[in-house]
Amino acid sequence: MMLAQALGTTFLGCLVWIPIAVWVIAMVHWTVQGELDIVVLIAGFFAAIGLGYATMNPPDPAWSPVLFGLVVASIALFPIARVAFARRALEAMEVERAEQAYATLRVSQNDLGARMKLARVLFAKGFVGEAIKIAEPALQGLPRRLVADEIREFEAWRYQARDPALFRGTACLNCRTMNAPGEIYCSNCGAPFLLDALRGPFSRGGLGRKLVAAWVLAILLFIGIPAASRLTGPGQAPALIGLQVVVGALFSWFALREKGRAS
Ligand SMILES: [Zn+2]
Numbered sequence: 001m002m003l004a005q006a007l008g009t010t011f012l013g014c015l016v017w018i019p020i021a022v023w024v025i026a027m028v029h030w031t032v033q034g035e036l037d038i039v040v041l042i043a044g045f046f047a048a049i050g051l052g053y054a055t056m057n058p059p060d061p062a063w064s065p066v067l068f069g070l071v072v073a074s075i076a077l078f079p080i081a082r083v084a085f086a087r088r089a090l091e092a093m094e095v096e097r098a099e100q101a102y103a104t105l106r107v108s109q110n111d112l113g114a115r116m117k118l119a120r121v122l123f124a125k126g127f128v129g130e131a132i133k134i135a136e137p138a139l140q141g142l143p144r145r146l147v148a149d150e151i152r153e154f155e156a157w158r159y160q161a162r163d164p165a166l167f168r169g170t171a172c173l174n175c176r177t178m179n180a181p182g183e184i185y186c187s188n189c190g191a192p193f194l195l196d197a198l199r200g201p202f203s204r205g206g207l208g209r210k211l212v213a214a215w216v217l218a219i220l221l222f223i224g225i226p227a228a229s230r231l232t233g234p235g236q237a238p239a240l241i242g243l244q245v246v247v248g249a250l251f252s253w254f255a256l257r258e259k260g261r262a263s
Helices: 002-015 017-032 038-056 063-076 078-107 112-124 128-139 148-159 193-199 207-229 236-256
Strands: none
Touching: 002 017, 002 038, 002 063, 017 038, 017 063, 017 078, 017 207, 038 063, 038 207, 038 236, 063 078, 063 207, 078 112, 078 193, 078 207, 112 128, 112 148, 112 193, 128 148, 207 236
16 A cells, blocks of 8 residues: 555656646746746746645655646646637737727827727727717718728618617726717826726736736645644744745735736
8 A cells, every 4th residue: 555655656746747847838938928927937937846846755645646636727727728818819909909099090080090990999899889989070071982891880880889878978997087979088187098998997917927826825825834734843834834824925915916007
């Protein structure tokens, strides 16, 4: 029995480095993409190494399968993370299109291309009334045959927008003023309130950061602290547990703090 357990620990202790390698490569990839900070990457890297080491040298042989299972379970979260990252990238592209439109409209208020570009993003994001009222003035007065495609698109939007609730307007995230559809800058404070509404009230990015932080904290909570509590030397257990609590608290603060939003 002892031998079987020892063999099992050796086997899992070797095998565990495969999913850990996958984790580390993914974290490096996220860092290159700008989703992770270098500090989080280093913390995640040490957590991964620590987890692998603990699987190889568990405080108790019975822990090896549990630790191994934990690593594999972390990998199972990958598809979820990938879907979230892909959706975020798509949203970032939409916001970028709206930003380009705003840059043009700042110079040329009635630019048809910019107004249609902004209106398309707004319509796709559910700001139907805003999309219609922003496209409308640019299309008015233009020869129908020149803007036939745009007019067809516009008519399709109008057809879908018979609910008056869609024309209630949008509150400025900066000063809370309600702005009627058609406004591009806040009528009270001048903020590009539609751009802010498209970006959302939460800062972009930081998803990977939070994911790795949660993972590191789970390792501290379920492995680091229980392992430390088994130490028998005088004062060792409280000291190591205290240290991990401090590290965990500092790391959570770092991972969850909101970054200043780029305007
Ligand atoms: Zn405002």
